[in-house]
Amino acid sequence: MTRTADSGIPVLTGPSDSGTPVFASPADIGTYGPYGPGRVAEGAEGWQRPRYPFRGRITADGSSGYRAEPGRYHLWAAWSCGWAQRVAIVRKLKGLEEVVTLSYVDDERDGRGWAFRERRGPDPVRGFRLLLEAYEATEPGYPGHISTPVLWDRRTGRIVSNHSGDITTDLCTAFDAWAAPGADLRPEPLRSEIDELNEYLYENVNDGVYRVDGAFTQAGYESSRQRVCQVLEALDARLADRRYLLGDVVREPDVRLWPTLARFDLAYNPVAGICRGGLRAFPHLWAYARDLYRLPAFRDTSDFGAYRMSPPPERADGVRHIDVDPADLDWR
Numbered sequence: 001m002t003r004t005a006d007s008g009i010p011v012l013t014g015p016s017d018s019g020t021p022v023f024a025s026p027a028d029i030g031t032y033g034p035y036g037p038g039r040v041a042e043g044a045e046g047w048q049r050p051r052y053p054f055r056g057r058i059t060a061d062g063s064s065g066y067r068a069e070p071g072r073y074h075l076w077a078a079w080s081c082g083w084a085q086r087v088a089i090v091r092k093l094k095g096l097e098e099v100v101t102l103s104y105v106d107d108e109r110d111g112r113g114w115a116f117r118e119r120r121g122p123d124p125v126r127g128f129r130l131l132l133e134a135y136e137a138t139e140p141g142y143p144g145h146i147s148t149p150v151l152w153d154r155r156t157g158r159i160v161s162n163h164s165g166d167i168t169t170d171l172c173t174a175f176d177a178w179a180a181p182g183a184d185l186r187p188e189p190l191r192s193e194i195d196e197l198n199e200y201l202y203e204n205v206n207d208g209v210y211r212v213d214g215a216f217t218q219a220g221y222e223s224s225r226q227r228v229c230q231v232l233e234a235l236d237a238r239l240a241d242r243r244y245l246l247g248d249v250v251r252e253p254d255v256r257l258w259p260t261l262a263r264f265d266l267a268y269n270p271v272a273g274i275c276r277g278g279l280r281a282f283p284h285l286w287a288y289a290r291d292l293y294r295l296p297a298f299r300d301t302s303d304f305g306a307y308r309m310s311p312p313p314e315r316a317d318g319v320r321h322i323d324v325d326p327a328d329l330d331w332r
């Protein structure tokens with residue numbers, strides 16, 4: 001079915017829009033077990049981020065097989081998920097809210113993975129109860145990670161991508177025909193610098209915090225935690241004389257970095273034990289993070305209530321992590 005958004009762009013919607021919304025039953029670890037076993041890679045040497053198998057790309061001319069078109073694509077995100085927030089921020093910075101639709105899964109998970117429940121709303125596309133259904137519709141018997149973000153193609157009824165970096169980049173560039181004027185997050189002359197910085201941030205900060213948590217030797221923990229702290233220091237120095245990472249204008253790397261900073265003191269630092277003092281120990285970085293938070297694209301895609309995480313009571317690997325208390329920072 002089709003309805004028309006405020007902009008006049010036709011938006012394809014799914015069965016749950018036409019009838020009673022459907023929801024998954026409450027998360028129930030007693031019945032379904034915790035999410036993870038059988039799906040999350042374990043036992044590899046060091047922290048290994050799982051492979052994300054759906055890597056389709058959207059292009060303005062459709063040469064990749066997926067043409068940028070209004071109303072064709074949908075994003076599923078989780079409020080807690082920094083990878084999903086990067087996609088949501090770019091969508092809003094580019095003014096694509098009515099071009100690429102977005103909805104949220106519930107915050108709680110059991111062995112069935114991400115689900116649609118009353119708190120965050122139904123799935124508006126197909127009336128799925130579980131995000132797994134989108135993966136199953138794409139690849140029956142799919143055994144891998146049920147992760148967010150997910151980019152879904154209404155036309156083919158398949159997942160295009162579950163890789164946030166690719167989705168972010170494509171939203172930055174492929175939908176310019178419908179984007180807000182002037183919102184250039186990846187200007188042509190800066191692309192190689194942007195890609196290099198994105199990679200540096202991924203390796204050292206965004207994925208870096210997970211590597212600290214996942215280290216299973218004392219030496220691995222110490223070196224990965226020091227690396228994150230040193231890079232935060234380097235970013236702090238970089239931001240001493242400029243407003244954003246690449247100067248006076250928000251660019252893609254700012255979007256890549258920010259969700260990790262937003263979750264640092266409530267989740268990554270207390271869980272993994274990374275830097276004493278947290279984000280406020282890096283004054284320029286902290287001021288930069290608050291400055292970005294004033295922008296609606298960052299603020300409206302944030303829900304700090306969903307970020308808080310506690311460290312595991314005991315680590316099976318015996319690695320001793322420094323104790324860091326969670327801190328609820330004042331972002332105003």
Ligand SMILES: N[C@@H](CCC(=O)N[C@@H](CS)C(=O)NCC(=O)O)C(=O)O
Pocket residue numbers: 039040050052078080081082083084144145146147148149162163164165
């Ligand atoms: N490399 C992925 C990472 C996505 C990711 O780790 N998402 C988390 C939530 S923040 C998730 O859904 N994890 C479940 C899983 O990986 O099985 C991306 O960049 O999109």
